[in-house]
Amino acid sequence: MTRQVFRLDVFGKSHVGRVRSLNEDRCFADAAAGVFAVADGMGGHRGGDLASAAIVERLATVGIATTAADLRARVEARLDAANDAILDLATAAGATIGSTVVVLLLFAEHFACLWAGDSRAYRLSRGLFARITRDHSKLQELLDAGLIAQHEAATYPGRNVITRAVGVSAAFAVERTSDVVRPGDVFLLCSDGLTNHVGDAEIAAILARPGAREAAEALVAAALSRGGSDNVTALVLRCLPPPRGTGAGNG
Numbered sequence: 015m016t017r018q019v020f021r022l023d024v025f026g027k028s029h030v031g032r033v034r035s036l037n038e039d040r041c042f043a044d045a046a047a048g049v050f051a052v053a054d055g056m057g058g059h060r061g062g063d064l065a066s067a068a069i070v071e072r073l074a075t076v077g078i079a080t081t082a083a084d085l086r087a088r089v090e091a092r093l094d095a096a097n098d099a100i101l102d103l104a105t106a107a108g109a110t111i112g113s114t115v116v117v118l119l120l121f122a123e124h125f126a127c128l129w130a131g132d133s134r135a136y137r138l139s140r141g142l143f144a145r146i147t148r149d150h151s152k153l154q155e156l157l158d159a160g161l162i163a164q165h166e167a168a169t170y171p172g173r174n175v176i177t178r179a180v181g182v183s184a185a186f187a188v189e190r191t192s193d194v195v196r197p198g199d200v201f202l203l204c205s206d207g208l209t210n211h212v213g214d215a216e217i218a219a220i221l222a223r224p225g226a227r228e229a230a231e232a233l234v235a236a237a238l239s240r241g242g243s244d245n246v247t248a249l250v251l252r253c254l255p256p257p258r259g260t261g262a263g264n265g
């Protein structure tokens with residue numbers, strides 16, 4: 015059985031970009047399980063590709079949880095297993111490889127977001143647009159410390175240096191946040207290949223369009239039109255009111 019109380023409109027699009035030859039981003043959606051994710055791999059010799067793939071392969075085994083806490087525990091166990099597997103791959107390769115991850119979990123009228131690195135989640139809820147995640151990056155640390163200003167961030171040379179990822183340390187932990195989903199909420203999960211080119215205001219305007227597919231394709235197109243310097247991935251999830259008369263129990 016599914017515990018989704020919303021009608022979900024989901025579309026994920028991932029593109030290699032205009033510069034790279036390999037797409038090391040991965041996009042994952044399992045509406046029945048309530049698990050949605052974007053992972054952005056890094057490391058030479060296909061290492062990044064293996065790392066992001068290791069994450070989504072494990073997320074595909076989450077199955078149907080019985081409670082929101084059970085769902086979160088199942089996902090965290092998969093991310094821990096992916097962390098160990100990627101560490102083993104890195105040891106075998108003699109190189110540092112890893113992957114960011116951002117995961118959105120839906121259970122009944124609740125959501126949780128788990129993340130590591132600079133892949134992001136955004137939410138448009140009743141006209142209010144907000145970034146749910148906080149980048150694990152050198153740039154974010156400098157912003158938090160007041161050492162550089164927000165208007166300097168887009169051109170800061172080290173803006174892609176991340177401070178947390180799956181597969182780079184045995185002491186791995188995700189950060190997480192949770193809240194109630196409101197009917198009509200729109201979520202975006204994306205890699206930095208999108209946010210390096212497309213600002214929050216433009217993302218908000220595109221997410222307000224009806225249709226997850228239209229929004230995801232417009233976001234990727236915007237990043238590509240500005241150079242597509244990295245792999246770019248956008249997963250849009252619209253939580254529509256349940257069909258009338260289903261008694262889905264969200265009152």
Ligand SMILES: [Mn+2]
Nearest residue numbers: 054206207244
């Ligand atoms: Mn990237």
